[in-house]
Amino acid sequence: MGAPEKLPLPMVEAVRAIAQGPLADQADAIDRGTYPRAVMQALGAAGAYSAHLGPGAAPGDFAQAIRASAAVSQVCGATGFMVWCQQVCGFYLQQSGSTALMDDLLPLHATGARLGGTGMSNPMKSYAGIETLLLKARRVAGGWCVNGALPWVSNLGPDHYAGVLAAVDNPEATAPVEVMFLLRCDAPGVELRNCPSFSAMEGTNTWALRCTDMFVPDADVIAHPAKPVIARIRAGFILLQCGFGLGVTQGAIDAMWRVEPALGHVNCYLEDRPDGLQAELDALWARVEALAATPFDASTAYFIYVLDTRAHASELALRAAQSSLLHAGARGYLLSSDVQRRVRESHFVAIVSPAIKHLRKEIARLSAMEMPA
Numbered sequence: 001m002g003a004p005e006k007l008p009l010p011m012v013e014a015v016r017a018i019a020q021g022p023l024a025d026q027a028d029a030i031d032r033g034t035y036p037r038a039v040m041q042a043l044g045a046a047g048a049y050s051a052h053l054g055p056g057a058a059p060g061d062f063a064q065a066i067r068a069s070a071a072v073s074q075v076c077g078a079t080g081f082m083v084w085c086q087q088v089c090g091f092y093l094q095q096s097g098s099t100a101l102m103d104d105l106l107p108l109h110a111t112g113a114r115l116g117g118t119g120m121s122n123p124m125k126s127y128a129g130i131e132t133l134l135l136k137a138r139r140v141a142g143g144w145c146v147n148g149a150l151p152w153v154s155n156l157g158p159d160h161y162a163g164v165l166a167a168v169d170n171p172e173a174t175a176p177v178e179v180m181f182l183l184r185c186d187a188p189g190v191e192l193r194n195c196p197s198f199s200a201m202e203g204t205n206t207w208a209l210r211c212t213d214m215f216v217p218d219a220d221v222i223a224h225p226a227k228p229v230i231a232r233i234r235a236g237f238i239l240l241q242c243g244f245g246l247g248v249t250q251g252a253i254d255a256m257w258r259v260e261p262a263l264g265h266v267n268c269y270l271e272d273r274p275d276g277l278q279a280e281l282d283a284l285w286a287r288v289e290a291l292a293a294t295p296f297d298a299s300t301a302y303f304i305y306v307l308d309t310r311a312h313a314s315e316l317a318l319r320a321a322q323s324s325l326l327h328a329g330a331r332g333y334l335l336s337s338d339v340q341r342r343v344r345e346s347h348f349v350a351i352v353s354p355a356i357k358h359l360r361k362e363i364a365r366l367s368a369m370e371m372p373a
């Protein structure tokens with residue numbers, strides 16, 4: 001009898017093996033600015049970017065996708081954030097209805113052969129009344145001419161792309177209309193400009209994107225008008241992001257247990273102990289998994305739950321990372337320590353769009369709409 005046939009590892013286990021192997025070795029370098037392209041591609045080959053994509057435009061297994069980004073974020077928040085960028089960009093392509101994007105690009109994207117991100121913070125904030133749209137599009141033969149700039153978009157490079165949205169410049173329109181499209185970084189008229197140094201996320205290849213008379217062919221349009229597609233994908237977009245916060249939280253709890261044998265006798269006087277945080281994290285996971293079963297639920301009540309869950313993930317990540325530092329003491333204050341890196345990563349969980357303040361604004365607005373008159 002020959003050797004037993006090797007069964008493929010379940011996706012999340014395969015992702016965890018990459019995270020705790022080659023990714024863990026590079027986490028410090030990534031924090032200092034190295035872009036982990038090979039790891040990003042290996043994660044794609046393991047299935048981290050395809051679990052949430054069902055056949056056609058149907059939803060896949062969102063909970064699995066969130067588990068994958070959490071497993072990565074537990075080790076390296078910057079790479080975990082880029083896993084979300086890649087997952088959500090794939091979601092845009094899947095929902096686009098464009099044959100070129102769905103049939104040609106999506107298979108390469110979903111397996112990590114091609115990489116890309118999302119520049120949707122500005123549109124999300126614009127829909128929430130926090131800022132105005134920064135990209136403008138004018139209809140031209142066969143496509144759109146786009147101008148404007150986005151201050152920061154991650155997981156980019158010369159051969160990358162991002163899902164973005166522009167206000168349509170049409171003086172005859174009676175209501176604002178937007179077009180969502182794939183911005184290819186190598187298109188004429190696109191310039192990637194360096195961002196200032198960040199306190200974390202330095203290895204995420206985050207660039208300022210400037211578009212000057214950039215032509216977007218109709219084949220690269222994700223949605224026009226954009227609002228119906230945004231309404232369909234917004235809950236999935238935010239749910240997928242929860243993996244980042246939950247993973248950073250788990251990493252912080254793990255680090256607390258690591259110092260328990262040496263410091264438990266005094267750490268027991270701290271609040272936010274690892275067992276209490278783990279119980280809270282497990283309860284949050286149960287909420288995320290329940291919500292992840294119906295990402296296209298269009299009800300306002302469902303969306304409020306999603307926003308609240310995402311806010312809870314931010315708050316828990318902040319508390320866990322802070323407490324982890326208090327547990328570790330000076331050893332966690334070393335620049336090379338994952339404990340202090342995670343404090344900075346947790347700050348990004350809380351400020352990346354939708355930031356806690358943005359989530360609370362939306363929850364307040366939608367809750368007021370839901371209240372009986």
Ligand SMILES: Cc1cc2nc3c(=O)[nH]c(=O)nc-3n(C[C@H](O)[C@H](O)[C@H](O)COP(=O)(O)OP(=O)(O)OC[C@H]3O[C@@H](n4cnc5c(N)ncnc54)[C@H](O)[C@@H]3O)c2cc1C
Nearest residue numbers: 118119120121122131151152153154198201206352353355
């Ligand atoms: C490391 C990093 C990576 C990011 N990656 C992405 C991404 O992949 N995709 C994406 O869409 N967004 C990305 N963002 C943007 C992020 O999601 C938020 O939208 C952004 O941080 C602004 O949110 P805010 O809550 O600070 O805005 P507010 O507090 O409402 O601030 C108002 C406005 O001021 C601008 N602003 C404030 N300070 C500066 C400054 N020094 N220079 C330029 N503008 C400034 C902000 O852009 C914002 O629009 C990234 C931001 C950072 C820091």
